[in-house]
Amino acid sequence: MEIGPIWRTMLRNKSSYVLIALQIAVTMALMVNAIAIIQERTRLMGRPTGIDEDNIFTFNSTGFDPNMDFQALVAEDLDAIRNHPGIDNAVMTNSLPIRNGGWGQQFQTEPGTDVESVGTGIYFVDEHGVDTFGVDLIAGRNFTSTEINWFDPESDDMWPSVVIVSAALAESLFPDISYDEAVGKTAYVNSVEPITIVGIVKTLQASWPSWEHIENASLVPQKRGATSARYVVRTEAGYRDEVIPQIEKMLAESYKGRIIRNSKTMTEVRNDAYASDSAMIKLLFFVVSVLIAITSLGIVGLASFSVTRRTKQIGTRRALGATRPAILRYFLLENFLISSVGVATGAILAVGLNMWMVQTFNLTPLAWYMIPSAMLVLWLVGQLAVYGPARRASFVSPAIATRTV
C-alpha cells in the first residue's frame, strides 16, 4: 500500500532500523542453529536400542571371596532370578546398548590381516539372550543351549563359531543380499577365525551412544568372567520397579562373598546415555525462548518510543484522513519491512554459521525448511510485538494535530 514512503522514511532514519534488523538477523542465525542442534539431538535420542527398554534392568555381582566358585554361582543366580515371580527372563552378559562402555570387535568377510573390516559391539549371552533383551529375530534362529560354553582363559579355544547380528551389521557385511540369504554366511573375527551368522535381529544398538556405527551389534554365545558378572533381567510388564529390590536382596543374601551393586533400569541407562544431549536440548530451548523474548521486548520498546516520538505526526495523519486501521497498518507494515531486511540478512548469517559449525563440530547441515520457517516465526513475532504500540498509535487523537507542541 504505502511501502514507498515508509521505506524512504526508514532510509532517512537508518541507524535505529538497522539496529533492529541486525538484532533480528542475529536472533534468526542463533535460533535456526540452536533448533538444528535440538533436532539433531532429538533424532539421536529417538533411536530405538532394539531391546525391551520398559521392562529391563541390570546390575552387577562383584565377588571378592578368593574361594568363590564363580560358574556355579552364576548358574544358581540365573536359576533363582528366572524363577522369581514377576520375571520373564534373565541373562549374564557384559554390557547393554548405550551403556557407555562395552566390548568392540572387528568383523570381516575375508580372512587375513590386510582386509577391510566392520566394527561391531559384542554382547556375550546364552540362549536366553534374545528373549531377555527382547530383540526381534527377523531371520535365522536363536542359539541352542549346546552352543553355549564358558570361556576358558587357560585353553586355546577359539572364538565361538556362531553369531547373531543386527540387521545393520548384516547389511554392512553383506550389502547386496537379503537377510535370509545372509543367514548361513561366514564372517571372520580376529582376522582369521570364522563365524557363521545364524540369526539376524531387526535392531540392536552397541554400547556407545556416540559411536557412528552404533547400529552394529552382535550376540555371541559365550559366558565369560571370573569374579564379576553383569546380569540383565527382563520383568513382566509393570513389575520392574517392584522386583528390583527383591532381586537385590535375594542375591545379596544367597552368597556373602560378593556385593550386588549398580542396579539400573534401562530407562536410567538411557537417561544417563543422553543426559548431556537432553540437557543441551533444554538449555537451547531456554536460550531460544529468552532470545525471542528479548528481541520482541526490544521491538516493543523501540516501537513504543517511535510512537511516542511521532505522536504529533500520527495526529496529523489522522487529521488528514487516516483511519485507525490505516495507522495500525502503517506500524505493522513498517515492522514487516524491518523484519524482512532482518530475516533476509539472518538467512545468510544462519547458513554461514551453520556451515562453520558443520565444519568445526561435525553437525548436520540445516534442513531446507528451517530458513523459511524461522523467517515466518520471526515475522510473526515482530508483528505480535509491534501490535501493542501500533494499537496505541491508532488511538492517538487527531486533535493532537492542532494542540501545539
Add this chain to the structure above:
Amino acid sequence: MFRYYLKLGLLSIRRNPALSALMIAAIATGIGACMTIVNIEYVMGSNPIPHRSDVLYYVQVDSWDPNEAAVDVDRPPRQLTYTDGTALLEAREARRQVLSYMTWRVVEPEDSEQLPFQVQSRSTSADFFPMFDTPFVYGGGWDKSADDNGEYVVVINKEVNETLFGGEDSVGRTVIMNGDRYRVSGVLDTWDPMPKFYDLNNQHFGEVEEVFFPFSVSIAKELSSNGNTNCWKAPDSNGWEAFKNSECVWMQLWVELHGAEEKQNYLAFLDAYAESQKALGRFARPLNNRLNNVTEWMEIEGVVADDVQVLLGLAVLFLAVCLLNTVGLILAKVMRRAGDISLRRALGASRRAIFVQYIVEAGVVGLVGGFMGIAMTWLGLQGIRGLFGQSRMIDHLVQMNWTMILAAIFLAVMAALAAALYPTWRACRIQPAALLKAL
C-alpha cells in the same frame, strides 16, 4: 561535575523505569549467558597442576596396526602396551616416571559389622605421588623398593580412611582388598585435580581414585584395566600371559623432564626404543612418538567439550543480540531527548559535556547490568547444575571465583559502553539549532 552527570544519569534511568529495566535486563542476560559458558570453559580447560604442568609429559609411542593409524589421520595410540609401558618405566631415562592404570577393588572392613564395598582404585608405580605432588594427611607414598618387591602397600583417601579407621592416623594398619592384606603407607588429603589430567583416556572429569596400590602387585594379581583397553590385533592366545604380551594398549606413562634438552633427549630415547622394537618385528608404522605436557595433552584430548564450544559461540551471539537491543534502546532514548540535548547545547554545553553525560548514564546502566549479570551467571550455573546433575566438574563450576566476578563486571561495563558509544556520538552531533526546527 561528574557527580552532576551521575545525578542526571540516575534521574534519566528512573524517569523511564520500564525501559531502563529492559536495558539492564538485556545486558544482564547477555552477560549471564556468556559468563556461564565462559565459566564452564574456564573450569573445564583450567590447568589442574599449574606449578608442574610444563615438566610433566605424557608419553605415546606408535605400536599400532601397520595398515591404519590408531587415532584420526596419523596419531599414535592414546595408551601403551604392557610391553612398552614396563620397558620405558624400567629404562628410567627421565627424572621420574609413573606407569598406571585404573581398576576396581572390593574392600572388606575388618569390623564385620560393616559391609564390603567397592572402590575405584589405581594401580601405579611409586613416583605417582611426588610427581603429581599429591597432598597427604598421614604418611606418604611407597618407595621404589616396594614396587620392585611387589609389596602389598596402599595409599587410601580421606573418605576411605574415615570409613575404615574413623579418620585416625592409619599408617601401618591393614586394609583387606579382595582377600589380600595391604599395609597403609599414607592417607591422601583432599586432592581434586580438574580435569583428571593424568588419565584423560577415561572420563575427563571423573573422580580421583579412592585407593592406590603398586603396579607390580596388580600385575601379579592379573588385574586388567577397568578403563579403556584397545587392541588392533587379538592376543595370540587366551590367558593373562598372552594378554600381557599382546598389542593391546591399556596403561598410561607420564615422565618428568625439565627443559627442552631433557625433552629432546627423551624423544631421542623413545625413537631408539622404537627402532629396537622394529628390529623385533613390532612397530611397523613410521616413527611417531610423542611427548606432550599437561596442557598440550588436554588440548589434544579435547577436554573442553565440543558442546561447550558450540554453546560459547551461541552465547557470544546471544550477547550480541542483547547489545544490539541495548544500542537500539539507548539510541531511541537519545533521539527522544534530541530537544533536551539541543537546548543544553544552545545553553552552552560543549560536545564533550554531552558526551560525558550520556556515557556516564550508559556506564551506570552497564554497571548495574553487570552486577545483575553476576547474579544471572550464578543462576545460570545453578541451572546448569540442575540440568547436568551432580558431578565433580559441576561442583567446581558452582564455586564462582573472583576472577570470574571481576571479568563479568568488566565485560558488562565494556559491553554497556560499547553499546552507548554510537548513540552518544549521535547525541553529540545534535545541533544547538535543531530545537528550533524540531517538530
Add this chain to the structure above:
Amino acid sequence: MLNMKDISKVYRTESVETHALRDFSLHVEEGEFVSVTGPSGSGKTTFLNVAGLLEESSSGIYELDGRDVSSLNDNERSRLRNEKIGFIFQSFNLIPELDIFDNVDVPLRYRGFGNAERKKRIERVIDIVGLGSRIKHLPSQLSGGQQQRVAIARALAGEPRFLLADEPTGNLDSEMAESVMQLLESINAEGTTIVMVTHEPNLAQRARRNIYVRDGQLEEAVPDLQVAAAL
C-alpha cells in the same frame, strides 16, 4: 456548507471541567472566507477541531454539507476529513522524515488514488504554492513560510471544499504571512470555503466575514477588531 447549532464541548479532567464551547451556533455558506478571532483560550481551536471532525462535540447538532455528522463513527469521520476538509496548522505539522512530495502525498494515499493521479495532483498543487523546484527537499531544509506553503499544498491536494486554518501565520514573519494570506485568498477565489483562526487584526479584516469568540461563545456583536487583538 457548515451548520452548527447549540454545540457544546466540555473537557473533563480529574479536577476541572472546562466548557470550551457553549451553545455555539454558526452557519457558514459555501464559498465564504470567515476569520475567527478571540482571546487565547476562548475556544477557537476547539471550534475548528469540532468543525474539522477532529473532535466530537459534547452536545448540539453539526451538519456538514447538509449531512448530520454527529453520529458518524471514527472511520466515516476520517473519510470525510480526507475528502471534504483541508487542514492548515500553526506549526505546519509536516512529517520531518518525508520530502515535500511525500508530505503532500499523505492525504492522497489515504484517499486511495492511483499512482498517476496522485503524481498529477501533487505536482499541480506544489506548482500552485510555487515550490516546484524544491520537491525533493525535506521540511528541515525549508524556511517557515515555505513549510507553511507545503502544508497548504498538502491541504489542497485532495481538492477539499472546506479549508480550516488554525493561526496559519502565527509562526511566520509579516512578509511570509502576507504571501500565505494571498495564497489563501486566491484559493478562496477559486470557490473553496475557508475558516481561518487568526490573531492578526489586519489579516482578519481581509476576510469577508469576521466572527469573534469569547468564553466558548460566539458574540453576536463583533467588537472592534483592534480591541480584540489587544486581548
